[in-house]
Amino acid sequence: EAPEGGSVAAVENTKGPVRIAFLSFQNNPFWTPVTEGAKAANDYLTKFDATVDFVDLGDELSAEAVVAGIEGALAKKYDGIVVVPIFDGTARIINEATDEGVPVFNIVAEGATESKRLAFIGQDAISAGQQIGEYIAKKMDGKGKLGVITGYFGATQHTQRMNGAVDYLKAKFPDIQIVGPFENKDKAESAYSLVQDMMTANPDLSMVYVTAGGPFGAAKAVKDLNLTGKVGVVGFDHTPDNMQYLKTGEMVGLLDQAPYQQALDSSVMLYNYIVAGQEPPAKVIPVTGKLLTPDDAK
Amino acid sequence: MMRSDNLKEAAASGAAASASLPPLIRARGIAKSFSGNAVLQSVDLDLHAGEVVGLLGENGAGKSTLMHILSGGLQPDAGTVEMDGAPVRFGSVADGIEAGVSFVHQELSVVGALSVAENLHLGRMSRSRTGLVDFKLMEEASRALLERVGAGHIEPRREAATLRAGEQQLVEIAKAAARKPRLLILDEPTSSLTPHEVGGFFSYVREARASGVAIIFITHRLEEAMALCDRVVVLRNGAIVSERRPAETSRQQLITDMTGKPAIYEHRPRTASDTMALSLKGVSGDRLLSGIDLDVRMGEIFGLFGLVGAGRTELLDLIHGVHRPTAGTISLFGERLSLSDPSEAVRAGIALVPEGRKTAGILPQHSVRDNAAISSLRRFSRGIFSDRGGDPRRMASYRQSLGIRMATDTQEISTLSGGNQQKVIFARALMAEPRLLLLDEPTHGVDVGAKADLYDIVTREAEKGLTVVIASSEVPEILALCDRVAVLSKGRLAGILDRVAMTEDTILTMAFKEH
Amino acid sequence: MQTGVAYIRSLGRYREASVLAMLAAVALYLSFASDYFLEPRNLLNVGRQASVVAIVALGQALVIIARGIDLSVGSVIGLSAVVAAVLMRDTGSETIGLMAGLLTGLACGLVNGVLYTRFRINPFIATLGTLSIARGIALLMTGGIPVPFGGLAEFVGAGRIFDVPVSFLLMIVLAIVVHVFASRTVMGREIYAIGDNPKASRLAGVNLRAIRLIVFALCGLLAGLGGLILAGNLASADPNLGMGYELDVIAAVILGGTALSGGRGSILGVVIGALLMALLNNAFVLLGISAYWQVVTKGLVIIFAVGLDGLQRRGDDD
Amino acid sequence: MQTGVAYIRSLGRYREASVLAMLAAVALYLSFASDYFLEPRNLLNVGRQASVVAIVALGQALVIIARGIDLSVGSVIGLSAVVAAVLMRDTGSETIGLMAGLLTGLACGLVNGVLYTRFRINPFIATLGTLSIARGIALLMTGGIPVPFGGLAEFVGAGRIFDVPVSFLLMIVLAIVVHVFASRTVMGREIYAIGDNPKASRLAGVNLRAIRLIVFALCGLLAGLGGLILAGNLASADPNLGMGYELDVIAAVILGGTALSGGRGSILGVVIGALLMALLNNAFVLLGISAYWQVVTKGLVIIFAVGLDGLQRRGDDD
Numbered sequence A: 001e002a003p004e005g006g007s008v009a010a011v012e013n014t015k016g017p018v019r020i021a022f023l024s025f026q027n028n029p030f031w032t033p034v035t036e037g038a039k040a041a042n043d044y045l046t047k048f049d050a051t052v053d054f055v056d057l058g059d060e061l062s063a064e065a066v067v068a069g070i071e072g073a074l075a076k077k078y079d080g081i082v083v084v085p086i087f088d089g090t091a092r093i094i095n096e097a098t099d100e101g102v103p104v105f106n107i108v109a110e111g112a113t114e115s116k117r118l119a120f121i122g123q124d125a126i127s128a129g130q131q132i133g134e135y136i137a138k139k140m141d142g143k144g145k146l147g148v149i150t151g152y153f154g155a156t157q158h159t160q161r162m163n164g165a166v167d168y169l170k171a172k173f174p175d176i177q178i179v180g181p182f183e184n185k186d187k188a189e190s191a192y193s194l195v196q197d198m199m200t201a202n203p204d205l206s207m208v209y210v211t212a213g214g215p216f217g218a219a220k221a222v223k224d225l226n227l228t229g230k231v232g233v234v235g236f237d238h239t240p241d242n243m244q245y246l247k248t249g250e251m252v253g254l255l256d257q258a259p260y261q262q263a264l265d266s267s268v269m270l271y272n273y274i275v276a277g278q279e280p281p282a283k284v285i286p287v288t289g290k291l292l293t294p295d296d297a298k
Numbered sequence B: 001m002m003r004s005d006n007l008k009e010a011a012a013s014g015a016a017a018s019a020s021l022p023p024l025i026r027a028r029g030i031a032k033s034f035s036g037n038a039v040l041q042s043v044d045l046d047l048h049a050g051e052v053v054g055l056l057g058e059n060g061a062g063k064s065t066l067m068h069i070l071s072g073g074l075q076p077d078a079g080t081v082e083m084d085g086a087p088v089r090f091g092s093v094a095d096g097i098e099a100g101v102s103f104v105h106q107e108l109s110v111v112g113a114l115s116v117a118e119n120l121h122l123g124r125m126s127r128s129r130t131g132l133v134d135f136k137l138m139e140e141a142s143r144a145l146l147e148r149v150g151a152g153h154i155e156p157r158r159e160a161a162t163l164r165a166g167e168q169q170l171v172e173i174a175k176a177a178a179r180k181p182r183l184l185i186l187d188e189p190t191s192s193l194t195p196h197e198v199g200g201f202f203s204y205v206r207e208a209r210a211s212g213v214a215i216i217f218i219t220h221r222l223e224e225a226m227a228l229c230d231r232v233v234v235l236r237n238g239a240i241v242s243e244r245r246p247a248e249t250s251r252q253q254l255i256t257d258m259t260g261k262p263a264i265y266e267h268r269p270r271t272a273s274d275t276m277a278l279s280l281k282g283v284s285g286d287r288l289l290s291g292i293d294l295d296v297r298m299g300e301i302f303g304l305f306g307l308v309g310a311g312r313t314e315l316l317d318l319i320h321g322v323h324r325p326t327a328g329t330i331s332l333f334g335e336r337l338s339l340s341d342p343s344e345a346v347r348a349g350i351a352l353v354p355e356g357r358k359t360a361g362i363l364p365q366h367s368v369r370d371n372a373a374i375s376s377l378r379r380f381s382r383g384i385f386s387d388r389g390g391d392p393r394r395m396a397s398y399r400q401s402l403g404i405r406m407a408t409d410t411q412e413i414s415t416l417s418g419g420n421q422q423k424v425i426f427a428r429a430l431m432a433e434p435r436l437l438l439l440d441e442p443t444h445g446v447d448v449g450a451k452a453d454l455y456d457i458v459t460r461e462a463e464k465g466l467t468v469v470i471a472s473s474e475v476p477e478i479l480a481l482c483d484r485v486a487v488l489s490k491g492r493l494a495g496i497l498d499r500v501a502m503t504e505d506t507i508l509t510m511a512f513k514e515h
Numbered sequence C, D: 001m002q003t004g005v006a007y008i009r010s011l012g013r014y015r016e017a018s019v020l021a022m023l024a025a026v027a028l029y030l031s032f033a034s035d036y037f038l039e040p041r042n043l044l045n046v047g048r049q050a051s052v053v054a055i056v057a058l059g060q061a062l063v064i065i066a067r068g069i070d071l072s073v074g075s076v077i078g079l080s081a082v083v084a085a086v087l088m089r090d091t092g093s094e095t096i097g098l099m100a101g102l103l104t105g106l107a108c109g110l111v112n113g114v115l116y117t118r119f120r121i122n123p124f125i126a127t128l129g130t131l132s133i134a135r136g137i138a139l140l141m142t143g144g145i146p147v148p149f150g151g152l153a154e155f156v157g158a159g160r161i162f163d164v165p166v167s168f169l170l171m172i173v174l175a176i177v178v179h180v181f182a183s184r185t186v187m188g189r190e191i192y193a194i195g196d197n198p199k200a201s202r203l204a205g206v207n208l209r210a211i212r213l214i215v216f217a218l219c220g221l222l223a224g225l226g227g228l229i230l231a232g233n234l235a236s237a238d239p240n241l242g243m244g245y246e247l248d249v250i251a252a253v254i255l256g257g258t259a260l261s262g263g264r265g266s267i268l269g270v271v272i273g274a275l276l277m278a279l280l281n282n283a284f285v286l287l288g289i290s291a292y293w294q295v296v297t298k299g300l301v302i303i304f305a306v307g308l309d310g311l312q313r314r315g316d317d318d
């Protein structure tokens, strides 16, 4: 049956040893469950004579690092690759691998360009943004000022999460006024300063949306300005520092991407494809994030 | 054809020609001041093709400034320059070069990263048919050029940074010569040349004169000026005070012209104390020196003589803690020294006036005052705080006693004339009130008057008990100052002469002994 | 009148004058363009936002004046914060934690200094190396997960005394101390000297190695302090804290008129440089400048701030 | 035997020797530690991965040899790629797009050069400014969304000729060209001259301004080319492409033995420096080193690579 925390069971291995490369980054707590999911997949698949090797692509996220990682995995003759491609620009190498007969499974986030990957499991950044947008609208009662802080201007995932929410709000709730966006380069300290300044210029601000790294910095600023309960912060990922402010109330919504399950399921599905030719259920397997609210934290 | 004949004639008799032909350069009423401080008042100067004009003057008299104006490096505040009778105005050095003015600067300016050949051709390198630099052609041309200035031994392919100062000097002279100048300005070109090299250089200058080049020769060595020049012009306080023919004048007369008073330094015999100040036993260095034994008594002025590369600088470096000796012991007043850094030497009462003012002496972006104070910051500190307030006072007293010429002591040292910079370095060493003063070619670029002053100061300090070790390439300097002299030859001690045995002959013979 | 003009001209001699003029210009513009700008609270916020960059830049300025460079400051910020937080958590003692954080900064600085002075590694490369190593250690210590960090550090990082942010006060005090150190103490003057001409300074009796070592150590210490403030402000020590700070810090130093080639520079200028950068970020939010124009504007202001000086100095060097 | 040792010693005189030794050591280790390392395919991958950094570093090396620095290369990579991709999309012409991309790089370089030579802005600050401005323009042009990019650029970025990556070949060719340019042409020699002693060079009649301008322009051009290759490889022009590249590029230059203070440096060394960094990344993937240890290892290798050299040169300077 399926391993704990996963939803897919492995089929019998009739092909002999299988080696899967799991390529991912490591630079903040988001990646911890991804790593753990890959480890769990390895433990689970060992029984089926398959290994999942976790390959760290380092701490700087870039398309070049992904390309170099896949090139390395091809050189090491893996039977299949699970990868966090994130960026536009990884499609070409993924196609190359597929053409060489090494199937690639994308997880977490992929670029906009279509590739020949076996399947993608993950959250669609635009709909995730919209999901948060809906929640924001509800919390704000459809009016007031929303401050927007994005990770890096021009980072596709950040932009999509931002636009997913902002476009939705603009269309549906014209009374919500957007302040920003401002760039915090994934830094909590920068989010802190931005919230401080946003409150100066907009004392009536009632909500802050942080699309990427460092939402807890925004929450800390709300706390230090004694605005807990008056201003709320929404953002992504159930990391410990974010969760803490969900408990104390500065953070009012956190959207999760179920990274552990993504890592585990993708590995098993790729294994099933390699040994039995079993196709994943769909080309795009959406993960609907779980939106945690202060109630969940209690 | 006609013209070149005239040039030859002019060369033969400068004065006669000047009446019939416009001079190559006619400068009138040149004035220049820096931030309100007048350096040149109103200078008139004529230069004829085929003559060598000596330009003398005290440090800071304005010689280099005047030359910068003639070559386009500086613009005069007032006055005109004519070339061949037509007014010219050089907006930049490039304009000057274009018009045939070559300038060998007082401060060395070879490009260390390039080869000698590249340095000689910088700004006008030759290309082969492929469009690439024609190194072969350049090297051949360089050999000829170097040969001409008496530096044929320098390999054109060598990296310029590895040359000695004197060799770099010759490369620069060769570079200026290569431009086929009509006016060649040489600002203290001989200051780091060996006597042999000076000879080669002289013959080059004579050859250039014969081919109709006008040459300005700036020097502080009066003998050289008298030997080489057709005419000697003296600049004082920014104005020309005399023009003489060497045959019709004397050394003393020139000194009086320059300084307004005759400069005399007489060796004053001293009785050295019995206290042993510095003693070296079997000292060897990691470059050249081996087995040096020396004893210098307190209050003594002790000379170090040797030919270029004999190891004088290395010896002073070892005493000053710049490098560690590989063998032997050094003691100061009976105490054994084991220095790992010059900072310890300074603390032990040793001060050094280093060789190479620009590279090892000045702090170019610092004020004169700060430059002078750097060695004695710790002496005059209160706790961790430095006595900034006292700096002007101390500076003023050394400015006076050393006759340092400058507008204020807060101006950057790099705006001082070369000789005055050297005096500031001297002030730095004296301010540290050392027990042992090490001088490495200390009067490099210093004018005769000031030299006499410096000798006086050194002697006075020695009489008060300061021990002085002075490395010098100038025999007259050794003879004037030293109580005893050690002669080094190829890193070994060739012998020690006392006052009675010291003559130019004995010193030189000893220095050449092992060569 | 005459003397007034002359006075302003004489100001122009100071390289920091042009950045100060830019700072004043931006501030003046903001005080008309935004009603909120001149509110004390906002001004104090700007001060706080500049404080960490300024504090770390004080150390960096000393290093650059001594003709070095320290690229590792960003990582040292992160490592110091992490060490402090982990030790505070594990020993339960705030004092131990904070001391350990500062000592970590000092140690990193000493390592940089030793690599430079003893192993003769170019400081650019040496500190590029420690940049990587310190970050790696911080990540290894925490497994990449931020560690909660509170108490006194939080007070220093986020607290206020009579409405004035503590970190801003600390910056002022440190700026004065470092200014006095640089301009009035023996060692300070020696730092300028070795930056101007290391060989001449050494021969004149300045202990080159010792001073270089101390300068790097100080820079490390101040970066460590910066790390504690930054983490204290967020009440969380993230191993990625301070990433990329080196460029901001060096920019503040150079904006403030310090020459990258050493020997010259003012501590006051450093603070002005840091304030200008914080002011810009403040302006973006107050004026609501559209996203991508923020990036363009920042570049333009940096260039103008220094360009004024360059134009005035036309024909100065070389 | 004697002469062999002497020969190896004489190699030690070259600053790039120590990095080359490190490169060889890492390669040797890898050939034992991983069965896959020596496979031609893997070696060629390393070459390809080094190529963009190396190509951009060629230009940067010229700038640094001339005593400048160009921090804007990362942003120029991004802007050139974006301009090329947008124009290719809008005009439909590949030629126009690629030419525009290269011209953009050139233009950025010229702007840097003019800011330095005409407005006398310190190159560190000037290029820090253009870093921001170029990135801002790239964002404005694309609205932050990557633009697809294909055709010839994709061939150059990702294609192979007889299994050899085109970008690697291009790098080799460019390295040779730039090497010849630097060491055999008049302008090349003048670049070294102005970096070593600007004043003396100017007095000798070298046109300082023109050469500085050209050097920055070349650096911009090569960064533009790097952008096209990078975007071609990814088949997508991201406005954030190349972000942070400046540090990698400068590190490659300095690892390769070029002095940050100008006047000295070898083009060969630059390529070695870039290869060493690519080799490290390859090693991490092949050996499966954990991310945090990767960071530490990278720092250690950088320090060792240059430390060897420093130790040998003990007591050399100052």
Ligand SMILES: Nc1ncnc2c1ncn2[C@@H]1O[C@H](COP(=O)(O)OP(=O)(O)OP(=O)(O)O)[C@@H](O)[C@H]1O
Residues within 6 Å of the ligand: B034, B035, B039, B057, B058, B059, B060, B061, B062, B063, B064, B065, B066, B106, B405, B406, B407, B411, B415, B416, B417, B418, B419, B420, B445, B447
């Ligand atoms: N850029 C400058 N700024 C201020 N003062 C200057 C500058 N250049 C030269 N001076 C001053 O002009 C005076 C003349 O200097 P100059 O270099 O012409 O003297 P010199 O006759 O060549 O002396 P020396 O024999 O020592 O070389 C000096 O007092 C010097 O301080």
Ligand SMILES: Nc1ncnc2c1ncn2[C@@H]1O[C@H](COP(=O)(O)OP(=O)(O)OP(=O)(O)O)[C@@H](O)[C@H]1O
Residues within 6 Å of the ligand: B164, B287, B288, B306, B307, B308, B309, B310, B311, B312, B313, B314, B315, B355, B473
């Ligand atoms: N940096 C150096 N590295 C290696 N050898 C050196 C170095 N500097 C000097 N030498 C060599 O050491 C020897 C002693 O030089 P030193 O400078 O002490 O001689 P000197 O008598 O002072 O001569 P001068 O100063 O006139 O050149 C010379 O053979 C010289 O070539």
Ligand SMILES: [Mg+2]
Residues within 6 Å of the ligand: B063, B064, B065, B106, B187, B417, B418, B419
């Ligand atoms: Mg002079």
Ligand SMILES: [Mg+2]
Residues within 6 Å of the ligand: B312, B313, B314, B355, B440
């Ligand atoms: Mg000597």
